[in-house]
Amino acid sequence: MGPPGARVGWDLRLRPAGSRSYKGSRAPVLPGPGSCEGPHSRCAHAGRRAPVGEGGPVQPTRRAGTTALPVLLLVGVLLVALNLRGPLVAVAPVVEDLQRDLRVGAGTIGLLTSIPVLCFGLAAPLASLLIARSGVHRAVLVSLAGVLAGTVLRSLGSPTAAIAGTVVIGLGITVGNVVVPVVIGRDFPGATNIVTAAYTAALNVGATTTSALTAPLADLVGWQLALATWGLLVVLAAAVWTTALRRQVARAAAAEAAGTAPPPPPAAAPGPSVWRSPVAWGLTLAFAGQAFSYYGATAWLPTLLADENGLTRAQAGVSSSLFQVLAVVGAFSVPALVAWWKRPALVLLAVTAFWATLPIGLLVAPALWPLWCSLAGAAQGGGITVIFIAIVRRSGDLTRNRQLSAMVQGGGYVVAATGPLVVGAVHDATGGWTAPLLVICGSVAVMAVAGAASAGGRTEAARDAGPSAAPAEEARRG
Template identity: 75%
Template sequence: MTTGVRARTAVPGLLLAGVLLVALNLRGPLVAVAPVAGELRSDLAVGAGTVGLLTSIPVLLFGLAAPVASWVIARAGTHRAVLLAMLGVLAGTVLRSVGDARTALAGTVVLGLAITVGNVVVPVVIGRDFPGATNVVTAAYTAALNVGATLTTTLTAPVADVVGWRWALAAWGLLVGLACLVWTAGLRRQAARADGSAGPPPPAGPVRPVWRQPAVWGLTVAFAAQAFSYYGVTAWLPTLLADEQGLSRSTAGVSSALFQVFAVAGAFAVPALVRWWRRPAAVLLAVTAAWAFLPVGLLTAPGLWPVWCSVAGVAQGGGITVVFIAIVARSRDLVENRRTSAMVQGGGYAVAATGPLVVGSVHDLTGGWTVPMLLVLGAIVVMAVAGGLSAGGRQQEERARG
């Protein structure tokens, strides 16, 4: 009996490595275009708007295609869906790197659809295969999302200087291939470990439609506000600092690095706080308070921008982590987990896709950055209210202790 408990609670190391490698490929391809945007525009003879589509289309698909992703996962199963997602990322990465602008856009659509499947299925896998360490693995997963974005942002341009932008973008397919190999090996070992076990638990009672659950709607609104703030700030923070502080574009770009790097700290701090406080809603409120440092700080003491960017980086890494923890903890079984994940991420990313456009448009209309920052602050307040009312509850508190 003791051996069976240990088998169920031990963390499968190879599968964990697969999860982290998959996570590296769920954001990196999106930001890989930005460092080589100039070369891409020149070679494909397209305008800035077309280049913008190469980064905005996937985020829009994260929202619109989430129900399709949920259907794919239900048909293929969680583990196969992860592999399908990685193969789709590989196909999209290669397709985007060859041919003309239409081929690049087609590859971008493939990427967006594949990453959408990955976005929805990985939290389900974590809830299923890491029952004794769900919160910690969720933290590692969300941290790896930011690490992947940082790696591609940092290394794509130097590689392009040597081999050109096409090969530089295509080269990230090697990381996707590695993720596929490790994931497949991890599944084989997991199957061997589970041989003779009773298998996954049956559904916990009748299936509850997630769209009828107020808590799921609250988490959807909270995630939408988090993602809207993240993408809006990511798109315009360097420009804001260049305009308001007179910083060079390269110096202002440091803000993006701080914003991404410190997210790793936030991702790992949240599970510790959940275990300590045993109230995910309280942790979410702490995250939103840290988020508010950015707009309030830039409005009142803009010269301290490195501090505000760092604190907000911690907050944005913690924000997505605490929402994912709440999804897993509030779901009674894998089916509800999958459907909740699809609804929360689908609605959230649909709103997030408008973030850069809305923040930029408000800036153009007002001729300054005060109102856009107040808009971001308003989104953070919405996140605090919706998440504070939805992330807690006795059931979640009990499950979050693990």
């Protein structure tokens, strides 16, 4: 999604020379340096780096000794994913209650959605350092602990506690964004694509469930307890994760002791800095337009539907969940379209056309909001996917892929963090929803123009070959 994510990137499996081309699978994450570093890293133990692709590490070939799919660990991954997007949208259905009880304006409420997204862009390097220092297992638990602590703190009932809790939630989710794809690559090497797809779907399910049920819970127990209740899901995820990882760590340690890890990948010559690439800047603008639109719409859609269509708060929360759940359709449809049309730029233009139906449709025919929410929901899930496909196709090797992905997502999330704040401030200034919808429409237009100019892909030969391996020096760093 817008992101839930995601957002969201593409994991690549590294294939040996002479094998078939790589396959991609969607995984929402903001990569940072050293996400697989440190003495506790499986990559370090194996004397190699898990090369980083779009939004996550490139996956190694299947290890000996890991033939069975660890079902309990898979359940743990999915439960963790439920907590990596839900807290972001929990505030939207109870915006009016927070404004009334906290005595703050729409711009301040917008911070409760934009702060975590800003963390995604700025705190990813710190998350990578934490993972390197603490190890993968502890980093996941730190992520869940941060989400739980922030959830409780946000629900205490004061503006200061709400802002502080939101910051803690954002930092916790940032760690989860970085570390979970590392877990998928390490512990599901034979089923990376399907596990990544399930993880991505769980992100959207978490956002949808939270968006749909927070308002009814608030009607029963008040908004503070309604927000705090979602902490129980964090506790469940931590319990399952701890149990599953104890088994999986022992299994992985036994495999490494047997010396079954694959050799380091071949070296590739480093290229010029992505910061000098017009394509990199174009994709960054496209991602920023996508993410700004997503977070701006997610934060204010329930309130808009309640104001413009007379829906109750609970009805508005359920209606906005269409926008979240249809993202799964878009995410799985876009790769098929890219394979068919062979041009990511054309797919991106089609996605932005569907995206634009939300602001334009709500301006022209607001009574048809279920249609506009459904079309735009599929578009926002597909939009982030097609941008990451373009990143893969414009990357000459895996190092370039990592650098380009980090630039695109880091810059895009920083811009996206302003979405709820800008949309809320424009609504406050104009007293209506026409201007905010035009702002969202403008951001979709930025996505269309920048993405169409930069998402065209490389030559057929380069696309068939896929990115080259990371340099040997980078592999040695873990």
